Amino acid sequence: MPIGRRRFLQLVAAGGGVTALGAGGIALVDAEVLPGRSVLDHALGRCDAAPPTVPQGTPQPPVTGSFRSTARRREVGFAISYPPGYAPGTRLPVCLALHGYAADARSAVTAARYPEFLAGALAAGVPPFALAAPDGGDGYWHPHATDDPLGMLVDEFLPLLAGRGLRTDRVAVAGWSMGGYGALLAALTHPDRFRAVVATSPAIFRSYADAERVNAGAFDDPDEWARYDVTARAAQFAGLPVRIAIGAADPFAGAVETLRDRLPDPGVVTVGVGCHDGDYWASVAPAQVRAIGAALAG
Numbered sequence: 687m688p689i690g691r692r693r694f695l696q697l698v699a700a701g702g703g704v705t706a707l708g709a710g711g712i713a714l715v716d717a718e719v720l721p722g723r724s725v726l727d728h729a730l731g732r733c734d735a736a737p738p739t740v741p742q743g744t745p746q747p748p749v750t751g752s753f754r755s756t757a758r759r760r761e762v763g764f765a766i767s768y769p770p771g772y773a774p775g776t777r778l779p780v781c782l783a784l785h786g787y788a789a790d791a792r793s794a795v796t797a798a799r800y801p802e803f804l805a806g807a808l809a810a811g812v813p814p815f816a817l818a819a820p821d822g823g824d825g826y827w828h829p830h831a832t833d834d835p836l837g838m839l840v841d842e843f844l845p846l847l848a849g850r851g852l853r854t855d856r857v858a859v860a861g862w863s864m865g866g867y868g869a870l871l872a873a874l875t876h877p878d879r880f881r882a883v884v885a886t887s888p889a890i891f892r893s894y895a896d897a898e899r900v901n902a903g904a905f906d907d908p909d910e911w912a913r914y915d916v917t918a919r920a921a922q923f924a925g926l927p928v929r930i931a932i933g934a935a936d937p938f939a940g941a942v943e944t945l946r947d948r949l950p951d952p953g954v955v956t957v958g959v960g961c962h963d964g965d966y967w968a969s970v971a972p973a974q975v976r977a978i979g980a981a982l983a984g
Contacts, residue, residue, distance in 0.1 A: 727961055732935035735960035735969035743805025748795050749774050753846055757837035758823065764843065766850070767795040767817040770805050776816075779856035779982035780847055781882070782839065783819040784827060784865030784872075786889070787901065794819035797862050798886065798967035803975045812976050813983035815858070818847055826904045827861075827868025828914035836868070840876060858882035858978045862967055863889045864904075866930075870916045873926050882981035883928045884974050887962050890916060890941045917941070920948035927981060931970040933960025 727733050748765040755762040772778060785794035795801065795817040808814060820843045822835035829836055848854040859880050861869035866888030873883040891897040894911040897904045905911040912918070932942045934957050946955040960966030 724961070727935040732959065733933070733961035733963065733965065735933065735958065735966040737965070738803070738968055738972050740803065740972045741806035741809070742799070742802040743770060743808070745796075745801030745805050746770060748792060750792065753842070755820075755838045755842055757834040757842055759832060762838060762843075763791050763821045764846070765791040765795045765819050766847070766852075767801045769801070769808060769814045769816070771808075772814060772816070775851040777851050777853055778814055778816045779858075780816045780818050780852045780854065781858040781860055781978050781982070782843075782872075783817050784822060784839075784859065784861030784868040785819060786861075786863030786865050787824055789865075791819040791821045794862075794865065797865075798964065798971040798974075800860075800971055800975055803972045804979070807972070807975055807979070812979040815979055815982050816852055818843070818852065822865070822868065824864075824903060826864055826901075826914075828871055828905075828910070830906055830910070836872060836875060839868075839872065840879065856881060856982045858884070858982055860884040860886070860974065860978065861888070862886045863962065866890075867916065870923075870928070870930075871914060873928055874916060874919055874922050877922070877926055881927060881984070882978045883926060884978065885928070885930045886967050886970060886974070887932050887936050887938060888930060888942060889938050890945060891938075892917070892941050892944060896941075917945045917948060920945055921950060923954075924950040928954050929974070929977065930955045931974070932957055933962065933966040934958065935960065936962040936966070938962065 746768055748767045750765045752761050752763045768774060783794040783797060800817055820839060823833060825833055827835050844854045857880055859869045859872050866885035867890050869883050869885045870888055873880055894908045897911060932939050946952045960969060
């Protein structure tokens with residue numbers, strides 16, 4: 687719930703921000719000139735995404751393992767989440783799950799409570815699918831000089847999943863934050879590969895300078911940024927089965943709105959109440975799960 691102005695000021699001071707803000711000071715915080723934007727967003731209720739009210743179920747523990755990746759030049763962990771009632775080896779379609787920065791495969795297959803929502807939706811007739819995630823590292827999901835997580839995803843991980851019985855002729859990709867960017871890039875790089883592409887709170891940037899300021903390890907240099915800037919390639923999303931969701935108070939909302947305005951179909955982007963957090967991701971997850979299930983079954 688929104689908190690009072692007095693409590694907001696106390697939180698800003700406690701967090702190392704401005705100790706006393708008049709109306710002009712709050713405006714500066716709101717514009718991100720002064721520190722404390724996250725606290726202000728919570729104080730004003732901007733992070734109050736509506737909690738999902740759909741049925742949820744109890745998922746099975748994910749199956750985990752690792753493989754040696756030539757593309758990433760290292761051992762790569764993975765996780766596969768099967769819906770209730772389906773054992774490893776079952777021939778299910780698969781949704782690749784791409785994790786965010788400082789996360790891993792296991793967190794990706796549980797992101798936004800997808801397994802719980804899928805388990806709850808099965809009784810309503812939503813077609814089942816497996817969630818499968820590899821470790822992509824922290825360098826975003828594009829190819830680097832010595833690390834290619836996107837190549838690993840398509841050229842190595844999908845064959846591994848096929849070897850475990852999953853249907854890699856029916857594939858979707860979903861990602862959150864850094865993984866949302868990865869899902870969009872995967873769609874552009876392999877436009878005929880995915881039946882559904884879901885990017886939630888995609889961490890995209892307006893410029894290389896913005897990327898360098900926020901995450902210095904995201905792109906190796908300006909040339910690499912230019913090669914893998916999804917906004918510059920917005921026209922190429924025409925006809926692709928993409929849906930994007932982001933909270934209006936998300937720090938990446940401005941960059942996503944810039945992408946939206948350049949897309950052939952801006953209607954694939956939904957901007958709602960919420961921040962860059964799990965509450966927002968869970969609020970949009972049920973509809974995403976239903977859409978993925980339908981796309982993979984079609």
